[in-house]
Amino acid sequence: MSKPKQVTIVEVAEAAGVSIATVSNVLNRGGIRSSKETIRKVELAAEQLGYRRNTMAAGLSRNKTYELGLIVPGLVHYYGKLAEHLQIEAHNAGYHLSVFSSGGFDPDIERRNLEVLLQRRVDGLICHGLAMGFESTRSIVNSGTPLVLINGWNWPEDIALGAVNLGFAEACKQSIKVLVERGCRALCYVGNKGSKVIDEQRRNGFTDGILQYGTDLIHGIVDAKDLDIEAFLKSLLLRHPIPVGIVAFDDHVALRLLSAANKLQINIPKQLRIVGINNDYIAKHSFPGISSWDIPYTYQAQMAINKLLNKLSKKAETGEDREIEVPLTFIERETTKS
Amino acid sequence: MSKPKQVTIVEVAEAAGVSIATVSNVLNRGGIRSSKETIRKVELAAEQLGYRRNTMAAGLSRNKTYELGLIVPGLVHYYGKLAEHLQIEAHNAGYHLSVFSSGGFDPDIERRNLEVLLQRRVDGLICHGLAMGFESTRSIVNSGTPLVLINGWNWPEDIALGAVNLGFAEACKQSIKVLVERGCRALCYVGNKGSKVIDEQRRNGFTDGILQYGTDLIHGIVDAKDLDIEAFLKSLLLRHPIPVGIVAFDDHVALRLLSAANKLQINIPKQLRIVGINNDYIAKHSFPGISSWDIPYTYQAQMAINKLLNKLSKKAETGEDREIEVPLTFIERETTKS
DNA sequence: CTGTTAGCGCATTCAC
DNA sequence: GTGAATGCGCTAACAG
DSSP states (O other), X not given: OOOOOOOOHHHHHHHHTSOHHHHHHHHHOSSSOOOHHHHHHHHHHHHHHTOXXXXXXXXXXXXXXXXXXXXXXXXXXXXXXXXXHHHHHHHHTTOEEEEEEOTTTOHHHHHHHHHHHHHTTOSEEEEXXXXXXXXXXXXXXXXXXXXXXXXXXXXXXXXXXXXXXEOHHHHHHHHHHHHHHTTOOEEEEEEOGGGHHHHHXXXXXXXXXXXXXXXXXXXXXXXXXXXXXXXXXXXXXXXXXXXXXXXXXXXXHHHHHHHHHHHTTOOTTTTXXXXXXXXXXXXXXXXXXXXXXXXXXHHHHHXXXXXXXXXXXXXXXXXXXXXXXEOOEEEOXXXXXX | OOOOOOOOHHHHHHHHTXXXXXXXXXXXXXXXOOXXXXXXXHHHHHHHHTOXXXXXXXXXXXXXXXXXXXXXXXXSHHXXXXXXXXXXXXXXXXXXXXXXXXXXXXXXXXXXXHHHHHHTTOSEEEEESOSSOHHHHHHHHTTSXXXXXXXXXXXXXXXXXXEEEEOHHHHHHHHHXXXXXXXXXXXXXXXXXXXXXXXXXXXXXXXXXXXXXXXXXXXXXXXXXXXXXXXXXXXXXXXXXXXXXXXXXXXXXXXXXXXXXXXXXXXXXXXXXXXXXXXXXXXXXXXXXXXXXXXXXXXXXXXXXXXXXXXHHOSSOOOOOSEEEEOOEEEOOTTTOO
């Protein structure tokens, strides 16, 4: 069954007794203004006939879609929230944002989604740390469609306009400062390699922190995947002076650590102190509450959309930074309070 | 800066020394087949020139977009996961799915997103329990674009093709059975009115369960919003025989209850037993683990996509049910084990 | 202010 | 098999 034919401006024009150009004019404003009377007639006709403009025809004709595309690794937790905020900001700017998930950093799906978006001739692209690499990206996005990265570090200028990055590294570094100030002499980062570049940033920040706040600190790095959390915690407390400090990949990992600790009756924060990242719902509502780093979603979303739209309007680079670093805010809760 | 002009089939045709019709043929297959030689020439030219088909032109020309639209209240937790699975299933069927969030059941945003999608002439629509109501929806979606609902109960036939609903009511009802079997004589549902129809279903299921498994049970219904959880739990245990059973709106609410209980040193499951819904990450990784109902995302997504595509291909109703009920699976963990 | 006209890029008859 | 012609619905000059 083919789609039932929709009403077009031709029919509206007939009903209103004007030309299609006039209809197009009053229905899009901004352009040439028409007489009160014509406007009324056209709007009435459009209303009655249930006219709905065909975006494809419009886009084709003016070579501009007012559509933006977003590719994120997933649609839950941080990514989902980010996507929501980006949609809001895009809308505020008169665009709309089509969201696609690449199923957890899958290069093939990334490629496919990118292709779909480019075939749609979106005006701009926002991608979260693409897994497919520089070369692959370049060959696809060479089209001249502006691309802004979210959490993409050190991408070449000919591929991406720039990036809006969360200060994960700095947050991890500062986490160490906090933990050391709270008396921890042994520290560990529990990461999540599956999250690629995000994990890398946090790991780097952790290492940096160790270097800065005391190389005499006992420290280690492990990965949450396939980790026997309980055994890990037991051995940690057995081998090191308390309180031991842990920087968790995010609040979810922190929750696992917390639960294991509760189960083993390890006292938090007396024996173990934990810092999470993201300041998710669970950080606030777990017991004890998890100290975490809050993400300024709205700000990050605005920065990304602005970067894109600046490019779309002005041609001159206004000398803004290519990579914008968005700082996180520490929210202290019981897991670090003594 | 207007978009730099992209390559079109015209240029490919010139480069390959054939007509645009031929290019269109070999690049879409399925239709008339061409000679090996022509195919080779065309594909080579397209490859070299970096041709990328313009979806708008194609869609406009054949009056079919191979695009589906999704509107969900948000993009986190259940909604985000659902969206991910729907995207996968849509792709498997040769379509792609544009995802839009309505910012938590906001009727205005819903309306706007619906409008955008219809202007794009999507082939079909999937919506999660629209907040804007029957009449409003009808007036918008009258276009003949097939609509399938996710978690939409009792919608009139002239608006929606049908619905794929999760068995929340039944899950809540069975939760009562479980709790009663585990010795609870006092039960409470802690809901979340903000989630509209979803909350309603669960509340109904709870009430049903009470009716079925013992009207002599002490029971109550409260809302998580603005609820002082600690005070609530204290009073609950003070006034009623233990163990008290709670059916939580979802695992997030369950986590809040759990944390408050841990803080108050209420023993779970001795004094308090909790059942969540969704079987989220937190249900598995909290301490103690939260008994919860697992959602068959893949199945639900397949059902929804199939319903839509059936309509798009066959014209005859194959006599399938309008409303499909997808059952949840109980995953028992420590919050209900005695 | 309003109408005429010429595309936008592609799919699709229908001749050849 | 292949190509010329027509139209999808709309916008953007340009005339009037």
